[in-house]
Amino acid sequence: MKEIKPIAYFRSPLTSKFGIPRQSGLADNLVGKIVFEPQYQREEALRGLEEFDFLWLIWGFSANKSTDDGKLTVRPPRLGGNERLGVFATRSPFRPNGLGLSSVRIKRITDGAIEVSGADLMDGTPIYDVKPYISYVDSHPQARGGFTDKKAWKELSVVIAEEYSKKFDKEDLEALKEVLSQDPRPQYQHDAARVYGMPFGGKDVKFRVDGAVLEVMGVD
Known part of the structure; x- marks a missing residue:
């Protein structure tokens, strides 16, 4: 399989893991910027994106020392950090491949960058892909939320x-x-x-x- 490489890096006022929102959308006033690598800083790469309000970001937990320590359970903060659940039943940052998925609001599109709000990424985070959020397939308001509902x-x-x-x-x-x-x-x-x-x-x-x-x- 082809090795994936960052297409962009995130810029944020949060420069350490401490204080990063635990999910995207929790701090809607928190503004950051997706800055694309030179080969993607072309107008045609973002053509049509101005018609969307939200993006999906696929990114890497670059600040974690190790994301694959063999453990299959984690302690979600929402459960007080005292109860273990399966890693694939949570959004823990400690994952086998260290990948994150976040939905963010588009504020402004500029040359080679996208200003967004509500991101749960720290400064310098590598971004591997950007895709538009499409409500008719991405939104499921009646879906169960597991332990987060309780x-x-x-x-x-x-x-x-x-x-x-x-x-x-x-x-x-x-x-x-x-x-x-x-x-x-x-x-x-x-x-x-x-x-x-x-x-x-x-x-x-x-x-x-x-x-x-x-x-x-x-x-x-």
């Missing part, structure tokens, strides 16, 4: 003091709030006194979580 994900209330808020422009601030509301912490950590750090847009955001409230403690 375990609701509760968002956190995010508190950011004005002195920290003013360090971001309006769009980035809204995106940051959405990302933090998804609770970036590992699901087995619940120490209310612990301060976490997360890179976002070239800044280091420090926060802690007490119950259902996340408070930003500093922005450097």
